[in-house]
Amino acid sequence: RQGRKLPNMADTVGKKEKALNDSKHQIQDEMDSKRKDDVSCHAEGKELSKEEKQRLRKEKKQQKKNKKDDKNVGETEKEKTAVVPAHIQPTQTKKELNAAPVSEAPAAGEKAAPPKSKAEMRAERRARQEADRAAKQGKKGDPSQPLSTAKQKVLPSEPQPVVKRLPEHIQVDDPAVLKKLAKKLERQQIPLRPDYGYKVSLFSHLHQYSRKAPLTQQISIPSTVIHPSIVRLGLQYSQGIIAGSNSRCIALLHGFKQVIRDYTTPPNEELSRDLVNKLKPYISFLNQCRPLSASMGNAIKYLKKEISNISSQCKEEEAKSKLQDCIDRYIEEKIRLAAKAISKSAYEKISEDDVILVYGCSSLVNYILCDAYEKGRNFRVIVVDSRPRLEGREALRRLVKKGIRCTYVLITAVSYILPEVSKVFLGAHALLANGYVMSRVGTSQIALVAKAYNVPVLVCCETYKFCERVQTDSFVSNELDDPDDLIVTRKGTTQLGKWQETSSLRLLNLVYDVTPPDFVDLVITDLGMIPCTSVPVVLRVKNVDQ
Amino acid sequence: MPGADKETELSERVEAFLSELKRGGSGCGPPRGSGETARETAALLRRITAQARWSSAGDLMEIIRKEGRRMTAAQPSETTVGNMVRRVLKIIREEYARGKRMLLTPLQMSNRLRCVTHASARSEYEQQFPPLKANVIEAINELLTELEGTTDNIAMQALEHIHSNEVIMTIGRSRTVEAFLKDAARKRKFHVIVAECAPFCQGHEMAASLSEADIETTVITDAAIFAVMSRVNKVIIGTQTVLANGGLRAVNGTHTLALAAKHHSTPLIVCAPMFKLSPQFPNEEDTFHKFVSPQEVLSFTEGEILSKVNVHCPVFDYVPPELITLFISNIGGNAPSYIYRLMSELYHPEDHEL
Numbered sequence: 001r002q003g004r005k006l007p008n009m010a011d012t013v014g015k016k017e018k019a020l021n022d023s024k025h026q027i028q029d030e031m032d033s034k035r036k037d038d039v040s041c042h043a044e045g046k047e048l049s050k051e052e053k054q055r056l057r058k059e060k061k062q063q064k065k066n067k068k069d070d071k072n073v074g075e076t077e078k079e080k081t082a083v084v085p086a087h088i089q090p091t092q093t094k095k096e097l098n099a100a101p102v103s104e105a106p107a108a109g110e111k112a113a114p115p116k117s118k119a120e121m122r123a124e125r126r127a128r129q130e131a132d133r134a135a136k137q138g139k140k141g142d143p144s145q146p147l148s149t150a151k152q153k154v155l156p157s158e159p160q161p162v163v164k165r166l167p168e169h170i171q172v173d174d175p176a177v178l179k180k181l182a183k184k185l186e187r188q189q190i191p192l193r194p195d196y197g198y199k200v201s202l203f204s205h206l207h208q209y210s211r212k213a214p215l216t217q218q219i220s221i222p223s224t225v226i227h228p229s230i231v232r233l234g235l236q237y238s239q240g241i242i243a244g245s246n247s248r249c250i251a252l253l254h255g256f257k258q259v260i261r262d263y264t265t266p267p268n269e270e271l272s273r274d275l276v277n278k279l280k281p282y283i284s285f286l287n288q289c290r291p292l293s294a295s296m297g298n299a300i301k302y303l304k305k306e307i308s309n310i311s312s313q314c315k316e317e318e319a320k321s322k323l324q325d326c327i328d329r330y331i332e333e334k335i336r337l338a339a340k341a342i343s344k345s346a347y348e349k350i351s352e353d354d355v356i357l358v359y360g361c362s363s364l365v366n367y368i369l370c371d372a373y374e375k376g377r378n379f380r381v382i383v384v385d386s387r388p389r390l391e392g393r394e395a396l397r398r399l400v401k402k403g404i405r406c407t408y409v410l411i412t413a414v415s416y417i418l419p420e421v422s423k424v425f426l427g428a429h430a431l432l433a434n435g436y437v438m439s440r441v442g443t444s445q446i447a448l449v450a451k452a453y454n455v456p457v458l459v460c461c462e463t464y465k466f467c468e469r470v471q472t473d474s475f476v477s478n479e480l481d482d483p484d485d486l487i488v489t490r491k492g493t494t495q496l497g498k499w500q501e502t503s504s505l506r507l508l509n510l511v512y513d514v515t516p517p518d519f520v521d522l523v524i525t526d527l528g529m530i531p532c533t534s535v536p537v538v539l540r541v542k543n544v545d546q
Numbered sequence: 547m548p549g550a551d552k553e554t555e556l557s558e559r560v561e562a563f564l565s566e567l568k569r570g571g572s573g574c575g576p577p578r579g580s581g582e583t584a585r586e587t588a589a590l591l592r593r594i595t596a597q598a599r600w601s602s603a604g605d606l607m608e609i610i611r612k613e614g615r616r617m618t619a620a621q622p623s624e625t626t627v628g629n630m631v632r633r634v635l636k637i638i639r640e641e642y643a644r645g646k647r648m649l650l651t652p653l654q655m656s657n658r659l660r661c662v663t664h665a666s667a668r669s670e671y672e673q674q675f676p677p678l679k680a681n682v683i684e685a686i687n688e689l690l691t692e693l694e695g696t697t698d699n700i701a702m703q704a705l706e707h708i709h710s711n712e713v714i715m716t717i718g719r720s721r722t723v724e725a726f727l728k729d730a731a732r733k734r735k736f737h738v739i740v741a742e743c744a745p746f747c748q749g750h751e752m753a754a755s756l757s758e759a760d761i762e763t764t765v766i767t768d769a770a771i772f773a774v775m776s777r778v779n780k781v782i783i784g785t786q787t788v789l790a791n792g793g794l795r796a797v798n799g800t801h802t803l804a805l806a807a808k809h810h811s812t813p814l815i816v817c818a819p820m821f822k823l824s825p826q827f828p829n830e831e832d833t834f835h836k837f838v839s840p841q842e843v844l845s846f847t848e849g850e851i852l853s854k855v856n857v858h859c860p861v862f863d864y865v866p867p868e869l870i871t872l873f874i875s876n877i878g879g880n881a882p883s884y885i886y887r888l889m890s891e892l893y894h895p896e897d898h899e900l
Contacts, residue, residue: 200764202777386769387744393848400851407856410744410843412768412799416835416860442769445802452805474773486765488747495750496765505757506764513773 188281191218234289294430338526362427388485435517447519483507604671696819699876704730719748720784745842792867792882804869
């Protein structure tokens with residue numbers, strides 16, 4: 001449509017400028033009405049519930065649609081050509097433009113307005129866009145939902161508006177953010193977990209919790225606010241009983257399945273809206289127990305979308321069973337079948353008599369190795385482990401039980417053992433949009449040393465862990481684990497036992513780090529084997545599919 | 547007979563020293579610093595010079611060489627013992643040469659062809675020479691004084707290399723680096739990150755000691771070395787041995803640290819006194835690595851998998867000279883490419899093989 005428009009624009013520039021003025025007036029009217037709505041929104045403040053906000057939004061869209069039908073076609077064309085050269089579009093006006101039909105003939109003769117210079121036109125356009133954007137921002141109370149819905153409506157060929165809220169867990173050094181969080185938790189009746197111990201100054205923007213003070217000590221059990229399976233889940237997360245990206249996600253989805261099973265819609269409420277509201281305090285609780293992983297975040301987004309897509313005609317029982325089926329399908333497709341697909345691709349990469357190095361305990365890498373061993377490949381594995389979590393021991397147990405020949409070293413011995421290694425298989429916690437691999441701390445080190453010895457590094461990751469964040473170092477967004485884990489008693493003396501009393505001594509227990517893409521040779525996903533830099537391509541493809 | 551008593555006493559002392567060396571390397575008992583070992587070796591060699599029966603420089607050298615071989619065999623990884631033996635041999639040669647007024651220039655001495663053409667060079671040292679004993683003992687005393695002052699000499703150079711508000715990273719525990727940092731901390735304020743160096747976790751001791759001196763210290767796990775490296779300004783490490791090519795034999799984990807520093811273009815400074823310089827090259831695979839009980843890595847409580855798994859616990863790492871920026875020793879700062887020259891000044895080429 002745009003292709004057809006441009007030659008016409010050249011012809012009828014003068015007449016379009018005339019019509020522009022009138023269209024400007026119309027838009028001003030719309031914006032006034034929008035502002036009035038905004039004012040009413042702000043006056044009511046937080047009492048506006050989700051439903052009311054959605055209703056308001058629907059009304060506004062209706063209003064605009066009605067106005068569109070009256071409006072002249074030429075104006076819409078002009079708006080389109082005027083607005084399209086700018087990059088950032090408010091999605092609502094976009095919708096109107098898409099909805100309106102396009103035809104050329106009536107445009108030419110109808111409006112009459114004084115001609116304007118191109119510069120003044122541009123200034124007007126910009127002022128209009130600023131006002132639109134400000135109005136839209138003012139309306140944003142809960143950015144996550146509108147953002148996801150907005151994404152679906154915008155054409156994939158246009159870049160999106162970047163109105164993201166920074167997650168709270170990386171803004172701990174900002175007292176305003178902490179106050180807001182405390183208020184939100186109070187509203188949801190979830191206790192706030194206190195930070196523990198001195199933090200290293202480089203990481204003062206992150207939380208640091210103690211494993212000895214779980215959140216469940218501050219709530220009464222049985223809790224009236226939080227479903228018991230969620231309480232159990234939170235405790236399992238914070239004590240490290242359930243660890244690992246896939247296990248946490250699966251446990252979360254099972255917990256939510258239980259919640260849905262026990263859920264009954266209160267009267268005068270719609271399941272699609274109320275259930276999402278019910279889930280919010282649970283998510284805050286789990287976040288307080290342990291910050292959510294990227295896989296959990298994606299799963300929650302998916303679940304919320306499925307819930308909000310339930311039509312109001314659906315009966316409660318049907319809706320609930322549908323949701324449970326959705327969850328089962330998600331787990332089956334994104335995790336189990338994906339693992340099978342990845343294992344099949346990875347099998348081609350494991351040669352006979354290979355020496356494979358793995359780090360820590362990645363459920364996916366363990367699955368791949370066990371599968372390859374079952375299919376008859378002969379290889380041996382070197383498991384590298386690190387303090388304080390010592391997760392490699394779990395991987396070692398699983399592999400030895402299968403019958404694979406294993407060697408076990410600590411991460412300091414990696415440069416001793418690497419000359420024997422032919423391949424390195426690493427798991428990932430998330431793959432970021434700029435190609436960096438976020439994984440357990442120490443992964444980047446292994447990739448670095450492997451690169452120095454020219455050993456290929458293969459990362460295995462399911463696509464549901466792909467994340468749109470970008471990150472270049474391990475500081476800005478990370479997780480700090482309990483610093484007391486570093487303390488060890490050797491030969492009867494605990495050197496760091498009194499670290500809290502010494503103000504100049506700090507302990508740092510990082511959980512994640514990011515590996516630059518030049519250390520990684522290949523990423524094996526369920527969509528195939530891709531280089532690290534193709535992650536944003538996969539994300540884009542997934543977005544368009546959805 | 548007094549002579550026999552002296553001899554038995556001497557051999558007793560030597561035996562005691564040998565058994566201490568053997569024990570010290572197995573990991574039990576308090577770990578001895580290399581400085582201590584060097585001083586004890588030098589003192590023992592002085593005693594041998596004083597009390598053993600010898601008539602010419604060649605005899606003395608033979609005795610010392612024999613004892614030196616026994617000592618290095620007791621604990622091959624403790625290279626300072628061998629280094630001290632070689633130093634003493636060089637001292638003997640020098641004193642003999644000075645006595646004979648046959649001062650060979652260092653260039654002539656390192657001329658291999660000359661050594662070969664001077665067929666049995668060892669037979670040159672046959673001449674009897676009374677003041678030799680006194681001279682040698684005096685020279686060994688000088689060596690001992692030098693050894694005692696090495697840590698202070700290195701620490702004195704600290705302020706030339708550390709400015710304020712720096713972030714310095716180190717790994718494990720090195721007395722030299724500890725003294726170095728504490729000396730700089732008297733005048734400057736900086737931050738130290740210590741990698742704990744599992745499984746022995748000697749970094750904990752280092753951190754505790756540094757924080758007592760009011761230095762801002764952070765302890766990190768070895769897995770976080772690369773993650774944290776981007777904020778580090780300098781890496782200062784100690785080492786067990788400096789090899790003849792300028793490489794290092796250092797505690798395990800140092801190679802990873804060096805690679806990470808190279809990736810971020812962070813200078814890597816090695817604080818090593820001269821007695822750690824050894825004429826070994828890193829290619830001797832079987833003598834380079836030392837392993838200790840894998841119980842440190844996977845304890846016996848993991849019984850059911852222990853029998854089916856190979857567990858390695860290497861103690862040392864090789865760091866190639868390309869990754870090192872600077873050596874700071876008691877005689878000043880040097881580039882790794884200069885090490886071969888220093889070595890030729892310290893040791894005679896014939897003594898490289900004891």
